[in-house]
Amino acid sequence: MKRRAGESFTIGDEIEIEVLEVAGTRVKLGIVAPDSVAIVRKEARVTREENITASQPVGPDALTALAQRLWRQAKTTP
Amino acid sequence: MPQIRTAYLGELDYADGTVFHFPYGLPGFEHEHAFLFLKQPHTEPLLFLQSLGNSRLCFILLPILVVDPNYAVNLDAEDLAALHLAPGRQPKIGEDILCAAIVTTGSVEQGEPTANLMAPVVVNLKEQIGMQVICADSPYSHRHPIPMGKDAAPCS
Numbered sequence: 001m002k003r004r005a006g007e008s009f010t011i012g013d014e015i016e017i018e019v020l021e022v023a024g025t026r027v028k029l030g031i032v033a034p035d036s037v038a039i040v041r042k043e044a045r046v047t048r049e050e051n052i053t054a055s056q057p058v059g060p061d062a063l064t065a066l067a068q069r070l071w072r073q074a075k076t077t078p
Numbered sequence: 079m080p081q082i083r084t085a086y087l088g089e090l091d092y093a094d095g096t097v098f099h100f101p102y103g104l105p106g107f108e109h110e111h112a113f114l115f116l117k118q119p120h121t122e123p124l125l126f127l128q129s130l131g132n133s134r135l136c137f138i139l140l141p142i143l144v145v146d147p148n149y150a151v152n153l154d155a156e157d158l159a160a161l162h163l164a165p166g167r168q169p170k171i172g173e174d175i176l177c178a179a180i181v182t183t184g185s186v187e188q189g190e191p192t193a194n195l196m197a198p199v200v201v202n203l204k205e206q207i208g209m210q211v212i213c214a215d216s217p218y219s220h221r222h223p224i225p226m227g228k229d230a231a232p233c234s
Contacts, residue, residue, distance in 0.1 A: 041214065043216075044212050046220050047105045047194065047196070047210065048105040050180070050182060050221070051104055051105055051180065054137055054181065057134070058138065062183055063121050063124065063138070064120060064121060066138075066181075066191055066224075067121040067123070067124050070140070070225070071123075
């Protein structure tokens with residue numbers, strides 16, 4: 001699908017996306033969607049998911065092992 | 079002196095002046111606004127970002143230059159304003175800001191620990207304000223492999 005500024009398209013019956021502006025490498029979009037549909041930048045979603053994984057508790061042995069391996073790395077790097 | 083039960087370092091006393099404020103929380107943890115940065119000798123260079131509001135919530139961080147000595151900070155005007163940093167120039171790591179990556183120990187796919195270099199935790203050291211900066215145009219991965227020494231033995 002190719003769109004110009006001012007043109008739009010729909011996803012299903014309730015979501016409409018309009019290309020508002022194209023400037024260089026950036027595209028400005030306008031989105032009409034129901035309140036129940038969360039609109040989140042991809043990188044924000046990825047970070048959110050990664051944070052939730054990262055927040056899971058880690059055993060003390062794993063922590064010490066990680067630190068030791070980093071420490072060895074630091075010592076062998078000039 | 080107030081006390082806190084931490085996820086990894088037991089019970090600790092802390093001074094109010096050592097609390098860092100995260101006005102937006104962290105993605106996925108938007109309601110956590112107050113954190114302490116902690117470290118302990120036998121797990122250096124790891125840093126612990128311990129929530130004050132939730133004793134079980136603690137992120138494991140690495141100073142970003144430990145993960146990538148050539149890491150270049152790239153904050154946009156909005157990020158600089160949100161962190162109360164001077165506009166028009168990039169802040170210096172270690173002088174103006176602390177910049178650290180959240181570590182995921184053994185993500186499901188890879189099994190090896192990774193660091194989120196795409197979205198570092200950045201803290202204004204003077205004002206003690208922090209946020210996780212999500213860099214849209216970042217050349218860095220959210221699952222950057224953590225450098226490991228080759229001679230690492232599993233039980234030494």
